[in-house]
Amino acid sequence: MNKRIIVGISGATGIQYGIRALELLKEQHYETHLIVSKPAEMVRSYETTITHEQLVSLAHEIHLAQDIGSVLASGSFKTAGMLIAPCSIKTMSEIATGVTSTLMSRAADVVLKERRRLVLLLRETPLHLGHLRSMTAITEMGGVLMPPVPALYLKPESVDEMITHSVARALDLFGIDIDVKRWDHAYRNSLKK
Template sequence: MQKRLIVGISGASGIIYGVRALELLREHGVQTHLVVSKSAELTLHHELDMSLDALRDLADEVHPIKDVGASIASGSFLTEGMLVAPCSVRSMAEIATGVTSTLLTRAADVVLKERRRLVLMVRETPLHTGHLRSMTALSEMGAVIAPPVPAFYTRPQSLDEVVTQSVGRALELFGLPIAQVQRWQGH
């Protein structure tokens, strides 16, 4: 069976992370199931010269945010897990509490209950104690909190290289070897 990964894009700044994830997953032959929050649709228009249709075209299947009966809302739908890139604090809090209001947070909740890999590229700073407690709770439940932090040892020459490195590292958490990721070679 072809590898399948759910990609959630929430409304936090940094929608390029979700876009790049979809591009890299396509290059690696991974079937993608995309769910985009309403806030992310607004963010897309502010941050990128990309239409919503162009974003959707990057995925193999797109699920409406309100469709809580979608395949990805069930544990019987087999996936490698889910990447939320970027992940807003609101989405993170819903996932942490299990009180989900959209397909994005329901799918993440299902991934956790099925003990599959959930990687959250949380985009918020500074963080208050409530945010940190939500992150701790999610980590204790098995999620991986992977904020997109630039790796300057790679000596990036462009923003594109920074984004690709951050997303590539997150995708490697699913066992996907991403050739574009530069590795620390020591001193």
């Protein structure tokens, strides 16, 4: 199994998903390659107290969003795939149309063309027809759209617990097993008591 994964953080609300993904991947000894868009840097300053330096220290390597010459722009650089968390509509739309104006969309395009796993934690609501068509296009190309919907049946006690569960479910799609509460027969029976 390839233990190298690309993590993209785009400029949608919910940068905490990307941060938690980096933390969990570090715990699992994955080599992470991080791309942070300029709008994501703005969101980081609005939504968290984490500094840019603290964010990039979570990754093994940082790649500038404008660096189209990065190794991530080449299919010969083998990875397990790419997680974009959160994924903005702009980033999703670029990927859906093949308009790769940044390293984030180019790396996702490479992941798709190499038939690797692409998972997008899309953060937007409500959706119009153009969004839905872009979502369909990505799905038809082999990507997975996973809006981070909280599993309230688990009765989470904090926002962090909800974020961790959503990220763990996204990492499941790469075959990465994170120890979190899950829906199963024993858990269902415990709810009946």
